[in-house]
Amino acid sequence: MSSDTPGGTLVVAEGPGGPAGWDQDTAFARAVLSQDRIAVAELDMDLRVVRTNAAFDALRPDGCGDDWLRDLPGSGIHGTVRGFMTEVADTGSPVIAAEYPFGADRVLSLTCVRLGDPLGVPVGIAIAAIEVTERYRAQQRLSTAYRSAIEIGDSLDVMHSARDLVAVLVPALGDLACVDFPDDVLQGRDPPLGYPGVEASAPRRVAVRSADGVWPRELTQMGERTPAVPESPEVAPLVVGEVIVADAALLREIMGHDPRLIARYMPEGMRGSLGCPLYHRGRFYGFASVYRTQNPAPFDEADIKLMQDLCHRAALAVDNAFRFTREHHTAVVLQQSLLPPSASESAAAETAGTYLPAAGSVSVGGDWFDTFPLSSLRIALVVGDVIGHGLQATATMARLRTAVQTLADLDLPPDELLMRLDDLVQRMMAEAEEADTLGASCLFALYDPVTRVCQMASAGHPPPAVVLPDGSAEYLAVAPGPTLGVGDNPFEVFTTTLPPGSVLALYTDGLIRRDDDTADAEAGLLASLGRLVRAGEPLDRIGAELIAGHPAHEYPDDDVTLLLARTRAVAEESTSMWEYPADPAAVHDARADVNAQLAAWGLVEQAFATELIVSELVTNAVRYAGGPIVLRLIRDRVLVCEVTDPSNTQPRLRRALNTDEGGRGLFLIAQLATRWGCRYGARGKTIWTEQALAP
DSSP: OOSOOGGGEEEOOOSTTSOTTHHHHHHHHHHHHHOSSSEEEEEETTSOEEEEOHHHHHHSOTTOOTTTTTTOOOEETTEEHHHHHHHHHHHOOOEEEEEEEETTTEEEEEEEEEEEOTTOOEEEEEEEEEEOHHHHHHHHHHHHHHHHHTTTTTTOOHHHHHHHHHHHHHHHTOSEEEEEEOHHHHTTOOOOBBOOOHHHHOOEEEEEEETTSOOOTTSOOTTOBOOOOOOOGGGGGGGGTOOEEEOHHHHHHHTTTOHHHHHHHSOTTOOEEEEEEEEETTEEEEEEEEEESSOOSOOOHHHHHHHHHHHHHHHHHHHHHHHHHHHHHHHHHHHHHHSOOSEEEOSSEEEEEEEEOOOTTSOOEEEEEEEEEOGGGOEEEEEEEEEEESHHHHHHHHHHHHHHHHHHHTTOOHHHHHHHHHHHHHHHHHHSSSGGGOOEEEEEEEEETTTTEEEEEEESOOOOEEEOTTSOEEEOOOOEEOOBTOOSOOOOOEEEEOOTTOEEEEEOGGGTOOSSOHHHHHHHHHHHHHHHHHTTOOHHHHHHHHHHTSGGGTSOSSOEEEEEEEEOOOOGGGEEEEEEOSOTHHHHHHHHHHHHHHHHHTOGGGHHHHHHHHHHHHHHIIIIIOSOEEEEEEESSEEEEEEEESOOOOOOOOOOOTTOSSOOHHHHHHHHOSEEEEEEOSSSEEEEEEEEOOO
């Protein structure tokens, strides 16, 4: 053979009259054919075997002829074996290290070149074959392990990350694997910087895995603390995050030949082990170990590299889980601090709110509920859902909740309140860098315990449910307007009269959202609500059972908010109403009627202040508004005095100068009343005051 390869063909010398290098080429060819480590075969141009060596014959499967390699059914990256042999013979382009399966589960690496005579005429091909079954299996095993490593840390939970890690280590590297976490990790605290030392760490075992599904009883079990091992030069690599490779003898030496430690750390029949700390950003998050008890092969450099990569990814996942947990906890604390008390009592209703933050890999959202008193013993009920999750959604929720309370204090009707709130959201969107991340749905309800009328309007929110005192349950036909931030569309007011003892349920879509059928979820919610109300359960228990019984409670991907309100009514004997013409004499009549009514109610102590308030309000109505003038008193925990007139003029409180003859009426009212204000109706306005009553 010659080293010259014109056209990709290996030139072969012939006969004693050939080139001067014939003797050397012949000796080389004989050496190649006589060695028994690399299988070599020569084939003619018709792909028939001319000569082989013993190593090639040893590869031949049982029952196959000399042409077994050419007739292999398998294919590789270069096509079938026959195909790539033909291509080499025709073109002269060699094929190097092409892998082909053969037999049951074996793999060959084939190298093929074309042979030529001294004139360059092709005379055949030569093939060198090496069995690479073990290398192929190792590559496949490592490839599978790296693909599986992507799943480590998907759950953003430290315990899940530990279980994901051992699931990759077995069977990728061994048949036993475990992970230990220090208390800082388990209790949600950032571990200190640096390795704490084997004697000081005393971590707890949090995940184990065995190839046969049975964890050896002599080893440290799940939930148990791993015993401390003595300091030694053999464990020094842990300080810098390196892998410790140990066989049985070295592991016994690391354990100081202590039988108790050996039993807890070394499984029976151990052939080798790998131990690697979980480090990220200089913090020690835990320790992972893998053992081989069945496979006698020692761990190689590829195994060590895989162990380091897997542990690094697991440490990164634990760190991410810590950061997510801290942000989630901060958002939950902020969200709950911004919500009102879960239960409230008033003359209008008894309320109970329940808030369940999103769990799993989803950050807390911007759901909120609210309930607060308004003028004349009325109560506002609010439920909203902000788009998005995290601190941004929580901050948006806080702004909207404050805006709702401020607008409600102006005694705006529900539809106008939502229109003003929609304007606010549009301004927020104009100021935001990512406008599509803002927006919200909202349901605002207003209940009057005197008239027992409930008005509500919806901005893209699910309809509320009501259970009447007779046990019937239904969804109220509230027409949902566009969500806040859309604009250009008015909101509609839905009005209904609720008998005392009715239970209203306002909620966010997290309570009814299902992957299969929302209609079924709504029907189930209504049935459960009716059953619990008819059973006479307290509102807080009803809310807890509705959320706990919902399938989304186990793995909620959205916040769940529920506000329940049991309506009350002011007794008819606790209200009085009179109507007067726009006549100055009406002031005298109003004072007389009020004094008589307060005496009948036993509120003589409030007579003087109330008489002054009524005198000022009725006098102003007669002078500036005209008639008719309606005076109403409501007695409950406070004494409410209302004067209604047909004017829409806004009363203004100001401090009169010493030289002014008037302008002190509203200032006097503000001093005598606990609260006062003005609200507008379909016709005219109502000025109201509240005075505190003794218990």
